[in-house]
Amino acid sequence: xxxxxxxxxxxxxxxxxxxxxxxxxxxxxxxxxxxxxxxxxxxxxxxxxxxxxxxxxxxxxxxxxxxxxxxxxxxxxxxxxxxxxxxxxxxxxxxxxxxxxxxxxxxxxxxxxxxxxxxxxxxxxxxxxxxxxxxxxxxxxxxxxxxxxxxxxxxxxxxxxxxxxxxxxxxxxxxxxxxxxxxxxxxxxxxxxxxxxxxxxxxxxxxxxxxxxxxxxxxxxxxxxxxxxxxxxxxxxxxxxxxxxxxxxxxxxxxxxxx
Ligand code: 13P
Numbered sequence: 400x401x402x403x404x405x406x407x408x409x410x411x412x413x414x415x416x417x418x419x420x421x422x423x424x425x426x427x428x429x430x431x432x433x434x435x436x437x438x439x440x441x442x443x444x445x446x447x448x449x450x451x452x453x454x455x456x457x458x459x460x461x462x463x464x465x466x467x468x469x470x471x472x473x474x475x476x477x478x479x480x481x482x483x484x485x486x487x488x489x490x491x492x493x494x495x496x497x498x499x500x501x502x503x504x505x506x507x508x509x510x511x512x513x514x515x516x517x518x519x520x521x522x523x524x525x526x527x528x529x530x531x532x533x534x535x536x537x538x539x540x541x542x543x544x545x546x547x548x549x550x551x552x553x554x555x556x557x558x559x560x561x562x563x564x565x566x567x568x569x570x571x572x573x574x575x576x577x578x579x580x581x582x583x584x585x586x587x588x589x590x591x592x593x594x595x596x597x598x599x600x601x602x603x604x605x606x607x608x609x610x611x612x613x614x615x616x617x618x619x620x621x622x623x624x625x626x627x628x629x630x631x632x633x634x635x636x637x638x639x640x641x642x643x644x645x646x647x648x649x650x651x652x653x654x655x656x657x658x
Contacts, residue, residue, distance in 0.1 A: 403629075403656050404572060404613050404636035406440035406471055406533065407643030408501065418447045422454045424646040429468075429653075437657060438636075440499055440533075442471035445487055452496045469498040471533065474507060477520035479527075489524035499531040501638075503559060505578045515558030522559060526567060533572045533638070534559055535617070536599075540579035548577075549598055556602055565607040572613045573599055574638040580618025582640060589631055592616055596633035622651035629656050
């Protein structure tokens with residue numbers, strides 16, 4: 400059975416107190432489920448990473464899922480170190496126990512003008528530091544309407560993965576998040592999800608990359624729609640935004656993935 404992934408992307412939400420309460424409510428509930436094949440990632444603000452890491456690190460409270468909870472950062476800088484005030488390097492993240500890093504979320508592509516070439520550098524830094532990059536890709540509404548969605552995603556993957564061997568690419572996870580579905584309540588149709596996940600899988604196989612590389616879907620997932628999404632071919636799980644902010648909603652999504 401292939402591993403399943405669920406990553407909570409908290410974006411710029413939650414104070415440290417709220418983040419702590421969430422984890423204190425979540426961890427005991429995970430105890431009750433039997434899911435060694437589940438990788439559950441929490442991507443809080445940078446500031447909360449050590450706090451969440453310490454809560455996750457208390458194995459007694461979260462057994463038997465403790466090995467499957469991953470501390471995930473929402474971003475990192477593309478240089479190893481240097482005079483970059485306000486930035487956080489991959490090495491700094493690895494030094495506090497971060498296991499994965501979101502790369503190229505559409506909000507960063509759009510607001511921070513991150514392009515594929517910059518993302519390629521970030522991926523290398525994350526890999527150098529032994530962490531898993533979660534590379535986000537996805538087309539805008541304009542691209543979908545004009546029919547260029549596959550070309551856009553192909554270019555994102557090609558340019559961000561340039562220079563990596565297939566063995567290196569196998570350390571990544573890919574998240575397909577169409578821009579028009581993020582935070583809009585307009586989840587992609589199952590036909591679109593199937594089309595794009597199959598397309599991304601084919602792209603990866605053409606690079607001789609193993610089927611083990613997980614492809615996650617993100618964009619307006621909620622407890623009502625995830626079961627059908629998780630049943631689509633080549634969907635290994637989800638990258639969840641707003642529905643990951645409330646423990647009860649998030650647990651419903653966890654259970655839907657494991658059903
Ligand atoms: P929403 O689930 O709020 O649409 O956000 C998705 C997302 O951006 C996850 O990275």
